[in-house]
Amino acid sequence: MAENPTAAMLVIGDEILSGRTRDANMHFLAGELTKHGITLKEVRVVSDDHDVIVGAVQALSGSFETVFTSGGIGPTHDDITAEAIADAFGVPCGIRDDARALLQAHYDARGQELNEARLRMARIPDGASLIENPVSTAPGFTLQNVHVMAGVPSVFQAMVASVLPSLTGGQPLLSQSLDIPRGEGDIAGPLGDLAKAHPEVSIGSYPYQRDGVYGANIVVRSSDGAAIDKVITALAAAFPEAR
């Protein structure tokens, strides 16, 4: 099948690595990219450390067509993503007028002060374009092939919705699955033969144990629906107990 565009994600935040927060953005983005025909190839989760973020951004933006980041663009002292992205590309980072105007209007409307801390959310690397935030106004931004978004899931999701239509996707990846209530060891032989005979699809086997029963969900993926149908039919014939 034709190669789809590739993407990577960088999750920034000590709270994920300490186990305090369970990340939700990776799973959301993965699903959205798959629907859009973009292949998510790698995710990295790193701590709130300037040099580590810079290194990860440089590595991922050099290896994949598009990079998405989440986290670290709020008003507090541990929000250091904007400067790190700027440094990764060797550009300055400062308060930008259009971002400041968005925030000013937002806080004016609520009778709140655009103080020094809130103004930090208008720090944008030179040359970046803003990503709209319909949830809480403070914008994300796109610099070269890196889309920088908030970590709060509702805001992250809104920003993904803003960015995704601007990206060229490939063929959406389609999939069908069969649940075979037998141990993977019984399935693996015929499955491997089928995978070898059908390089035009990718076949994954995801084992489970439920109420003492061993089984596996077999997922067949391709951008070619007819190719998937053929393999699923062959699988169902080989394992009549599949459902």
Next chain:
Amino acid sequence: MAENPTAAMLVIGDEILSGRTRDANMHFLAGELTKHGITLKEVRVVSDDHDVIVGAVQALSGSFETVFTSGGIGPTHDDITAEAIADAFGVPCGIRDDARALLQAHYDARGQELNEARLRMARIPDGASLIENPVSTAPGFTLQNVHVMAGVPSVFQAMVASVLPSLTGGQPLLSQSLDIPRGEGDIAGPLGDLAKAHPEVSIGSYPYQRDGVYGANIVVRSSDGAAIDKVITALAAAFPEAR
């Protein structure tokens, strides 16, 4: 505070990157390591691709004291982790007698055949030691500083429990949190000052929006409980509405 030992995690599996499966092992491991006094510094999620796994294992095992992997050690054609770990360290990988004996006993007891596919789960890189799997027998393994474990969460968790007592931890990281029902922009100034005055703790701010109310959970972390108490007391005095 004293530096704790560092760790990284490598999650291997197309199903995570396609959005089909939401990974649960990262969050579990993060919490267990924090309790054990080991600092999780980075997580990478990569696809079922031999060269990519080899590269990630080499990068992470060279940068951190301990590496944990999840996924790709089952019996099917897409389970390629054992060979990739072996290649990362330049050692051969083959069926090993002690692993085969474990599997033979397991399948004999159930009247099932230890067929060619199941035997793949006895592939162990030369020089590795086995990690016990009390859930479904097929072992994980430890090669140098890399612990290779299953992706099925119940098995992953059991293997972590087998490995963790053998690792030297530092001081367990303690934490206390305060919920301040005000926007981060109101909190950020005093919080930044407090962070600067107390480098012996780390202070994180995790904003939320609930029923239209903006607030933030402020988490103070350190291995020194008295230092945390002092900062929490100062925070509560600065924000009387905190709870």
